[in-house]
Amino acid sequence: GESVGLHLPTLSVQEGDNSIINCAYSNSASDYFIWYKQESGKGPQFIIDIRSNMDKRQGQRVTVLLNKTVKHLSLQIAATQPGDSAVYFCAERAGSARQLTFGSGTQLTVLP
Amino acid sequence: EAGVAQSPRYKIIEKRQSVAFWCNPISGHATLYWYQQILGQGPKLLIQFQNNGVVDDSQLPKDRFSAERLKGVDSTLKIQPAKLEDSAVYLCASSLLRNQETQYFGPGTRLLVL
Numbered sequence: 001g002e003s004v005g006l007h008l009p010t011l012s013v014q015e016g017d018n019s020i021i022n023c024a025y026s027n028s029a030s031d032y033f034i035w036y037k038q039e040s041g042k043g044p045q046f047i048i049d050i051r052s053n054m055d056k057r058q059g060q061r062v063t064v065l066l067n068k069t070v071k072h073l074s075l076q077i078a079a080t081q082p083g084d085s086a087v088y089f090c091a092e093r094a095g096s097a098r099q100l101t102f103g104s105g106t107q108l109t110v111l112p
Numbered sequence: 113e114a115g116v117a118q119s120p121r122y123k124i125i126e127k128r129q130s131v132a133f134w135c136n137p138i139s140g141h142a143t144l145y146w147y148q149q150i151l152g153q154g155p156k157l158l159i160q161f162q163n164n165g166v167v168d169d170s171q172l173p174k175d176r177f178s179a180e181r182l183k184g185v186d187s188t189l190k191i192q193p194a195k196l197e198d199s200a201v202y203l204c205a206s207s208l209l210r211n212q213e214t215q216y217f218g219p220g221t222r223l224l225v226l
Contacts, residue, residue, distance in 0.1 A: 008152055032213060043116070043203050043217030044155065089154045093213070099168055100215070102154025 008087065010107045019077040021106045023090035028071065030092040034100065035064060035075045039086045047075070047088075077108075085110045114138065116218035118204050124224045130192035133221045137185070137206030143167075145215060146179055146189050147203040155203055161187060162209065194225045 013019045025033070031052040036044035050057045050064045050073075057064050063076040073090050087107050091100040117136040125131050137144050142163050147155035158177065160168040164184040172179070176195070181187040191198055201222050205215040 034213070041219065043205070043219050045217070046214060049213065091154070099157045099160065102156070104152070104154050 008105050008107045010109065012109045012111055013080050014111050015080060015082060017080055019075075019080045019084070019108060021075045021077075021088045021108065023073040023075075023103050023106075025071050025073060025090070025092045025103070027092060027094050027101070028068075029094040030101075032093045033064070033066060033073050034091045035062075035073075036089045036091060036102075037084075037086045038089060038105070044089060080108075080110050082110050082112065084108060116204055116206055116216055118202075118218040118221055120221055121219065122222045122224075124226065125194055126226050127196055128193040130190065131194055131223060132188050132190045133202050133204075133223075135187045135189070135204030135218060137187070137204070138216055140208065141206035141216070142184070142209040143207045143212050144181055144187050145205040145207075146187070147205065147217075149201040149203055149220070151200070158189070191223075194223075196225050199223055199225045 034049040035047040037047050038044045048059045048062050048064050050066050052068060055066050061078045065074045075088060077084055085108055087105040089105045090103045093100050116138055119134050123131055144161045146158045148158050149155040158172045159179045161181045164181050177191055179189045189202060201220040203220045204218045207215045
């Protein structure tokens, strides 16, 4: 993920609209990716994951798209709800590595 | 199923003091992780345990940070002495040995060093 220091990228959407949160990764050897949601004062919560042999995976109201050519990952949230307001992180892991590397996150705000 | 427990939730100390954080992972999770999350950034792995052994501590500042998991269950992370730049949220996570990709995070301990 891209480092943006203290200033998180922000996304504001109207309740009921779809949200798209983007993440760029740098390691071409990364073969596993996860999206986490972190609400204020809480730890990150797993949302959805995808392996590099796939380009799309769907969950309940969420879809993750992976474009390995440009090393880009996106999270789509359908019919965004107020409870979706949080910071969203992408994380990657290279096949040979044991650890996850987290991006800097995007602050999603859902407007009533 | 109980989640990952951490204490304290908040801690304020002065620089050069010592501080310790405690983590109780989900029952049966052999793998335990400590992350540091500086404001506005994603979590950064400090150390990973498998049972009571260290798997990865390459990003742990060993001159001031230490961690242990003596009985392969609870873990403590210590900072001695603390610096201003240690102000962060310290997250503990755990996972099953057979599925280390799915990590469950605790609520974190928010540390402020003055």
